[in-house]
Structure formats: structure tokens, C-alpha cells
Amino acid sequence: MLKQLSIFAENKKGTMQQITQILFENDVNILGSVNNDSAEYGIVRMVVSDPDKAEQALQAAGYMTRQTDVLGVEVVDQPGNLNSLLKTLLETNIDIDYIYLSFNRESGCPIMVFHVPDVYETEASLKSKGYTVLFTSFCLFSISSILFLHPQTGDPA
Numbered sequence: 001m002l003k004q005l006s007i008f009a010e011n012k013k014g015t016m017q018q019i020t021q022i023l024f025e026n027d028v029n030i031l032g033s034v035n036n037d038s039a040e041y042g043i044v045r046m047v048v049s050d051p052d053k054a055e056q057a058l059q060a061a062g063y064m065t066r067q068t069d070v071l072g073v074e075v076v077d078q079p080g081n082l083n084s085l086l087k088t089l090l091e092t093n094i095d096i097d098y099i100y101l102s103f104n105r106e107s108g109c110p111i112m113v114f115h116v117p118d119v120y121e122t123e124a125s126l127k128s129k130g131y132t133v134l135f136t137s138f139c140l141f142s143i144s145s146i147l148f149l150h151p152q153t154g155d156p157a
Helices: 015-025 051-060 081-091 119-128
Strands: 002-010 030-037 041-048 064-074 098-103 110-115 132-134
Touching: 002 015, 002 051, 002 110, 015 030, 015 041, 015 051, 030 098, 041 051, 041 098, 051 064, 064 119, 081 110, 081 119, 119 132
Parallel strands: none
Antiparallel strands: 002 041, 002 064, 030 041, 064 110, 064 132, 098 110
16 A cells, blocks of 8 residues: 655645645655645645655645555556446455555556555555556556456456
């Protein structure tokens, strides 16, 4: 499973640039992110190359942060693969709190990042169905095994 960094940030001009500047100054790479905002504040969720280092730097700059476990699942970039993955989760009665996208830098394949109520149950379920579940953010750079899905059935090929 992956570590996700959530950053509670004021919704104002320049905030994202300040966050990315702090990460840049600390040599932390953003591997995937999603922003959820409201009128005054928002939550920036990121998978980064070094979540502990990023969290320390952002907290030192006054940001409230939190690390949570998320799952990264690599799929081949072709029509229907995300649908097949979501269908598998639905059939195994697994809820998804939210989802966002990253990419394997080597293969170019999409990596779907999921937050689910029980990451261990979901990880075991997906692995039993033949999916490649990433275990560290390093894998976003160097994973080599790819799951191919049958185009008609959506089952692992």
C-alpha cells in the first residue's frame, strides 16, 4: 500500500504554489494528487516520493497534514480497464471513498490511487483477482508487472 499525504490548506491565490515550492525545496516529487475545496479551505491529497520528509517540511511551514494508507493499482491504458477494476470492487462489496490518477513513469501505465475503508481487505481481494497492487511510492517509478484484462469479459488475461 502507499502513503498519501493530506494537506489542509486555505483556499486562496498562491497556496498551491507555496505547497509545491516547499516540496521542491525539499526534493520531494509529486506522483499523484487530487484537490477538494470549499469556499475557504480545501484538502490537497498527494502521493509523493518521500511522505515523511514532505510532512515535516509542510508542518514546519505551518500546514496541518496527515498521512493515510491508500492503494495504488496499475492498469493498462485501454478502454474498459478502469471499469473492470471498479466492477471487481463492486462485486466484492468494497466501498471507495475517492479515487485519483497517477502514472508509472517507466511503463506509462495509469495507476489508480484508491482510498477505501479497509486497505488490507481491499489489497488482499485485488491480489486474489490478479491485480498488481503497489506497495510503496517507489513502485510508481519502477514497477514492471502489468495486469492485462480480457477485452470482452474484463477478467485478468
